[in-house]
Structure formats: structure tokens, C-alpha cells
Amino acid sequence: MNHPDSTDSATARLRQLTEYHREHPVTSAEGHSYISSAPRGTITSPPLPFNVRVLEHIDRTVAEVITTTREANPDPGPIPDDNADIYRWCVEATANAPEAVQQRRDTLEYRHRLEHALAAGDTTVIRRHRCPDCQAPGLFWRNNISKAMCVNRHCARRTSDGRHRTFSLAELAHEYVQGRKNLRQVRAT
Numbered sequence: 001m002n003h004p005d006s007t008d009s010a011t012a013r014l015r016q017l018t019e020y021h022r023e024h025p026v027t028s029a030e031g032h033s034y035i036s037s038a039p040r041g042t043i044t045s046p047p048l049p050f051n052v053r054v055l056e057h058i059d060r061t062v063a064e065v066i067t068t069t070r071e072a073n074p075d076p077g078p079i080p081d082d083n084a085d086i087y088r089w090c091v092e093a094t095a096n097a098p099e100a101v102q103q104r105r106d107t108l109e110y111r112h113r114l115e116h117a118l119a120a121g122d123t124t125v126i127r128r129h130r131c132p133d134c135q136a137p138g139l140f141w142r143n144n145i146s147k148a149m150c151v152n153r154h155c156a157r158r159t160s161d162g163r164h165r166t167f168s169l170a171e172l173a174h175e176y177v178q179g180r181k182n183l184r185q186v187r188a189t
């Protein structure tokens, strides 16, 4: 997982989320305002309800890394105390795994990088992607369906029902990691 920009990695994003959570702990009922009784559609809190939801997000993603690591290596060594070290731990434990396993691991890590960014309310990470189908730049994040959408009309016209194409984070991560691998192979030849 050699990220040219180490400030934007799953580790860095997870660390940001964890730190933000530490600085903004749930201190009152307002911390749960996202489950307020206000009618739907009324904005009563910032778009990102931190606190409980972020904690759940962190727990879920860390658990996923641990499960994936153990599937690849039954004896991966002790789980790090600091959540943000979980990706380094995973890479070290799978360093000698078959290439397909390492690629799956990289795809998971990249998907988490996107998930952590979105959990922090940063949708620009999605905009940086091109549509996997038509290659148009600037996918849009659709929060209501938790998918990225291509707004290119020519692309939508090619679908059977004329709808805009949408992509899951797993699909974007697969595209990204596969593309990086292809690039490496082109450079190596």
C-alpha cells in the first residue's frame, strides 16, 4: 500500500475521525440530535452526526480489517492498541500473502479511505474519480443511496432504462486498485 500522498490514506483518515471524536465527545442529549423528533427534511443538526454514528463506523471498519487480516493470516500477531495502526498491522501480516490477497487488502484499505472521508463529511474524495464506465470526470456522491453517480447524460443514455449509472464504494475501490496495478505493469514493460 504505497500511497504517494501519505496524508491521504485510510490510516490518516481514521486518525482524523478518531481525534475528532475525542475532541467532541457526547456530552449532552444534543449529541444525539440526529435522532430528534423533528420532521424529516428539517435540518436540526450538522449533516454529519458525529458521536455515536462515528464510533459505530470506526468499530465496524476496524473489525472488518481484523477479520480480513485473520482470513489471510491466522497468526497475524497482537492487534494494535491504537486503531489507526490497524492498517499498518494488516499490511505487515499480509506482506507475504499471494498477490490476489494483497490486492483484496489494498481494495479494502482504499474503500475505507473513502468511507472514513465520507464519515467526516468530505465528499470531494468521490469527485476525484472518473466514471468507471464512460471515464467522465467528477462522480457525485449520493448520500441517500450511498453510491457515487455519474451525471454524464451520454453515459446514462447507454443504460437500458436511461438512468444515471451508480457505483458502490467497493466498485470504485476495485477500479482504483486495479488501475494502479495496470499502470505498474505498463511501467514495468
Ligand SMILES: [Zn+2]
Residues within 6 Å of the ligand: 131, 132, 133, 134, 135, 136, 150, 151, 152, 155, 156, 165
Ligand atoms: Zn459515466
